[in-house]
Amino acid sequence: MTRPILNVTDLAKRFGGLVATDNVSIDVRPGEIHALIGPNGAGKTTLISQLLGELPHDAGRIELEGREIGKLSTARRVHLGLARTFQVTCLLPDYTVLDNVAIAIQLRQGHSFRFWGNVRKDSALREKARGFLRDAGLEDRAEVVTANLSHGEQKQLELAVALATEPRVLLLDEPMAGLGHVESEQMIAMLRGCKQRVSMILVEHDMDAVFALADRVSVLVYGRIIATGTVEEIRENAEVRTAYLGEGEDLC
Amino acid sequence: MRTPITTYLSLAVLLVLLVALPTLADLANYPAFTSVATRVLIYGIAAASLNFVLGFGGMVSFGHAAFFGIGGYVVGILYQHYSLGEPLFGVFPGSNQLLVTVPLAVLVSGAMAALIGALSLRTGGVQFIMITLAFAQMLFFLFVSLKTYGGDDGLIIRRANELGDLNLRDRQTMYYLCLTIAVSFLFLLWRIVNSRFGNVLIGLRQSERRMAALGLSAYRYKLAAFVISGMGCGLAGALMANFLRYVSPDMMHWTKSGELMVMVILGGVGTLFGPFIGAGAFIMLESLLAAWTENWQLGLGFILLLLVLYTNGGLQALFSRLFRRDA
Numbered sequence: 355m356t357r358p359i360l361n362v363t364d365l366a367k368r369f370g371g372l373v374a375t376d377n378v379s380i381d382v383r384p385g386e387i388h389a390l391i392g393p394n395g396a397g398k399t400t401l402i403s404q405l406l407g408e409l410p411h412d413a414g415r416i417e418l419e420g421r422e423i424g425k426l427s428t429a430r431r432v433h434l435g436l437a438r439t440f441q442v443t444c445l446l447p448d449y450t451v452l453d454n455v456a457i458a459i460q461l462r463q464g465h466s467f468r469f470w471g472n473v474r475k476d477s478a479l480r481e482k483a484r485g486f487l488r489d490a491g492l493e494d495r496a497e498v499v500t501a502n503l504s505h506g507e508q509k510q511l512e513l514a515v516a517l518a519t520e521p522r523v524l525l526l527d528e529p530m531a532g533l534g535h536v537e538s539e540q541m542i543a544m545l546r547g548c549k550q551r552v553s554m555i556l557v558e559h560d561m562d563a564v565f566a567l568a569d570r571v572s573v574l575v576y577g578r579i580i581a582t583g584t585v586e587e588i589r590e591n592a593e594v595r596t597a598y599l600g601e602g603e604d605l606c
Numbered sequence: 607m608r609t610p611i612t613t614y615l616s617l618a619v620l621l622v623l624l625v626a627l628p629t630l631a632d633l634a635n636y637p638a639f640t641s642v643a644t645r646v647l648i649y650g651i652a653a654a655s656l657n658f659v660l661g662f663g664g665m666v667s668f669g670h671a672a673f674f675g676i677g678g679y680v681v682g683i684l685y686q687h688y689s690l691g692e693p694l695f696g697v698f699p700g701s702n703q704l705l706v707t708v709p710l711a712v713l714v715s716g717a718m719a720a721l722i723g724a725l726s727l728r729t730g731g732v733q734f735i736m737i738t739l740a741f742a743q744m745l746f747f748l749f750v751s752l753k754t755y756g757g758d759d760g761l762i763i764r765r766a767n768e769l770g771d772l773n774l775r776d777r778q779t780m781y782y783l784c785l786t787i788a789v790s791f792l793f794l795l796w797r798i799v800n801s802r803f804g805n806v807l808i809g810l811r812q813s814e815r816r817m818a819a820l821g822l823s824a825y826r827y828k829l830a831a832f833v834i835s836g837m838g839c840g841l842a843g844a845l846m847a848n849f850l851r852y853v854s855p856d857m858m859h860w861t862k863s864g865e866l867m868v869m870v871i872l873g874g875v876g877t878l879f880g881p882f883i884g885a886g887a888f889i890m891l892e893s894l895l896a897a898w899t900e901n902w903q904l905g906l907g908f909i910l911l912l913l914v915l916y917t918n919g920g921l922q923a924l925f926s927r928l929f930r931r932d933a
Contacts, residue, residue, distance in 0.1 A: 431821075446809050447813075467830065469801045
């Protein structure tokens with residue numbers, strides 16, 4: 355078994371009396387997609403926010419490539435190779451699609467205390483950004499202001515921006531949410547395509563997507579992981595079926 | 607996306623008009639207009655500085671008059687020590703040399719902005735507005751109580767600073783000095799806004815959360831922007847002190863912060879030329895309406911209301927829409 359690239363042990367978070375994350379241990383191996391499923395309010399997004407450091411955790415360890423990153427700032431963690439996408443898309447609405455990707459690359463390249471050169475005339479940067487847009491199938495939309503994109507395109511751009519930071523581990527928060535059937539298929543294909551380059555934690559309600567993409571699945575209920583296993587194991591797990599899958603076909 | 611040639615042309619025409627303005631004012635038998643234009647340029651620099659953090663960076667500072675006032679007081683205090691021949695703090699000699707006083711004014715207001723910014727930028731939103739306001743008011747009352755430097759009455763600078771052989775008391779000379787500085791300042795801002803730093807700053811206004819997820823430590827960039835902005839206001843204050851040959855605590859009163867903000871909103875938040883247009887409109891309206899009624903702020907309020915409600919981006923947006931219709 356290969357050593358996990360991201361290893362979370364006994365992570366805990368409380369909001370007053372509410373236990374949002376209850377001694378969660380989860381790991382991701384290189385080149386793996388580890389899906390995290392669970393009913394609404396189970397604490398999936400809270401977990402992602404803690405992994406990236408947007409929200410401090412109360413206890414536990416987060417290790418990226420063997421290095422404890424739990425006390426580092428979000429910025430440091432991103433530089434070490436973590437990235438996330440947002441459930442409700444979080445982009446720069448007044449900027450064009452290309453600008454959104456270019457700024458991600460810019461920040462990857464080091465500090466931005468450069469006051470003179472025109473960043474939009476930096477052809478190396480622009481070209482690199484175009485490359486990421488090409489992979490995301492958004493090349494034709496490069497000069498469109500982001501606020502004018504369709505919901506599906508914004509989701510694709512979220513992914514392109516996250517990939518532009520060249521992460522080692524990508525934390526995906528419901529990348530399929532609100533997508534139509536065709537768009538979901540595209541997204542699945544795209545995620546499968548970058549699997550070799552980047553490992554992922556995939557939070558998703560769309561079971562078809564989870565079963566199509568995931569190497570392993572963990573089920574989070576009330577902040578606690580009740581099962582981890584391969585897709586088949588999770589499908590067969592009785593506890594999971596009652597807690598989650600058994601609630602019927604309507605899983606959103 | 608190239609800047610259209612018409613933009614460069616209209617900028618060139620504008621510059622020629624600005625250079626010719628004092629001559630035109632004399633020809634129109636209204637030489638005092640040159641002084642009005644000088645005031646517009648100085649307030650334009652201050653408003654553009656405020657706009658740098660407010661419009662581009664999304665940090666609503668309600669205390670920028672503090673830096674304007676500090677810039678002015680640096681010139682005033684240095685002049686007082688120069689004329690009395692007593693060194694400041696017993697060490698630094700005073701000065702009446704523009705090339706000494708203005709850079710010092712910029713540095714001191716930048717240092718003050720670093721101090722105030724370092725504390726206020728730990729907050730955001732309404733708290734940020736209130737803290738910047740509180741700092742500005744503290745400085746206001748500090749200078750009101752500083753009797754050595756005139757207290758409430760302010761400081762009179764008997765002679766404007768010296769710059770080579772130029773006579774800064776001369777209306778036209780002062781105008782050209784301010785025009786040169788304003789144009790250079792605008793050029794500098796233009797470069798910064800389009801640089802990597804500006805890119806980050808404008809990104810932060812749009813979504814701080816997104817920028818954090820991209821690995822940005824926002825605080826140091828916001829602080830740097832705040833310091834640049836404070837330095838710009840200090841520069842304007844130093845010029846104003848030379849222009850009026852007078853400084854008083856009124857320069858840092860909270861209503862002055864409000865006026866700067868009104869100029870920014872009138873002209874167009876987050877635009878390069880907007881604050882200068884806004885400063886022009888504000889000063890014109892002030893003198894026009896004040897000649898008509900002493901409650902001129904009421905009229906100004908209505909105009910501001912209409913502009914905010916209907917232009918969708920201030921005078922700058924209004925102009926560019928009118929121009930595009932012509933073309």
